[in-house]
């Protein structure tokens with residue numbers, strides 16, 4: 209039974225989950241629009257490099273027929289990490305190792321910049337699929353269709369709404385009242401430009417640094433254009449960024465805070481803050497309840513962070529988001545369901561079960577990575593994965 213015949217689908221949000229779903233549904237002939245708040249396709253997509261996993265992100269790319277395009281656009285070698293302690297003493301060095309895998313290997317996790325991932329997904333869509341500058345503010349459920357309201361005063365209609373609008377989803381309240389909880393960890397992210405002369409580059413060597421010490425973390429990656437992106441994370445009060453009176457536009461103030469909070473860390477890290485051009489973003493990290501559940505509806509659902517926001521410490525967010533897209537598209541188009549509600553219910557059942565498991569691992573990681581044993585445990589985890597790769 210073709211559940212999507214004569215139906216219009218509105219995907220809200222053009223992030224990895226929404227665009228992957230649009231591509232997969234278009235391959236099955238569905239009538240899809242993506243409403244995205246960014247002004248156009250060239251809008252800067254910020255954030256870390258993402259590694260895609262064999263059983264989720266890469267599986268969705270393969271089903272979308274985009275593996276070869278992905279191979280042309282990923283960042284080879286960006287997965288080479290160095291694990292250090294607070295004194296920058298090296299404990300694990302993947303930089304000096306031969307490649308431990310290739311496409312098709314279960315443990316091969318190629319990294320791609322967010323902008324590049326968005327571009328390959330966008331380029332795979334039919335012309336005019338994405339309606340840019342469409343910041344959704346609300347929905348109205350009329351008898352036969354949804355009415356969508358945009359910030360700029362315009363409206364649109366659709367039979368089915370897919371909320372793929374990320375952490376602060378405007379669509380989620382139409383599906384469930386369940387709210388995220390604070391994970392206990394805050395993340396301070398910073399893009400560091402004009403950093404070429406920094407000593408930190410000798411340590412980075414165009415790869416990635418993961419620092420663990422004194423119950424705190426520091427990760428640094430090199431982006432394709434050469435600038436650095438770092439994130440400091442530590443256990444903190446939820447209102448830290450508001451209550452401490454730090455002006456995040458002033459790197460000197462942020463450095464003073466770092467010297468106190470990361471007081472046992474070597475001064476080598478201070479140069480990350482001594483830059484000419486920088487952009488600090490504090491983020492308290494949230495997680496959806498691991499046992500969340502809601503009754504399925506026949507014309508609306510959620511995917512990606514809108515469905516199951518979690519902290520980034522298992523590197524699963526984007527992978528789960530893209531696997532959601534794959535599983536939802538399969539449930540909607542495989543002909544096995546007699547109603548939209550049963551197809552959506554089956555997708556949500558799979559998604560709840562997956563998130564209960566992955567969310568638990570993520571929250572465990574969040575805890576131990578910010579505990580006194582963080583370094584010891586990350587080395588044990590790497591050791592166990594290396595054994596699996598060579599087994």
Ligand SMILES: Cc1cc2nc3c(=O)[nH]c(=O)nc-3n(C[C@H](O)[C@H](O)[C@H](O)COP(=O)(O)OP(=O)(O)OC[C@H]3O[C@@H](n4cnc5c(N)ncnc54)[C@H](O)[C@@H]3O)c2cc1C
Pocket residue numbers: 220221222223224225226243244245246255256257258259342343344345372373374375376377378395397439491511512513514520523524525526527529
């Ligand atoms: C600091 C940090 C580091 C991370 N590191 C990793 C990592 O290493 N590996 C990993 O797998 N995951 C990581 N994640 C998580 C990952 O970024 C997300 O899980 C993933 O991007 C989710 O994809 P999505 O499509 O669901 O949502 P998003 O990527 O958030 O995309 C949502 C889209 O919706 C649009 N939008 C939002 N609101 C509206 C609106 N009202 N109207 C219209 N459009 C709207 C946004 O502009 C955006 O394009 C990290 C997250 C953070 C915060």
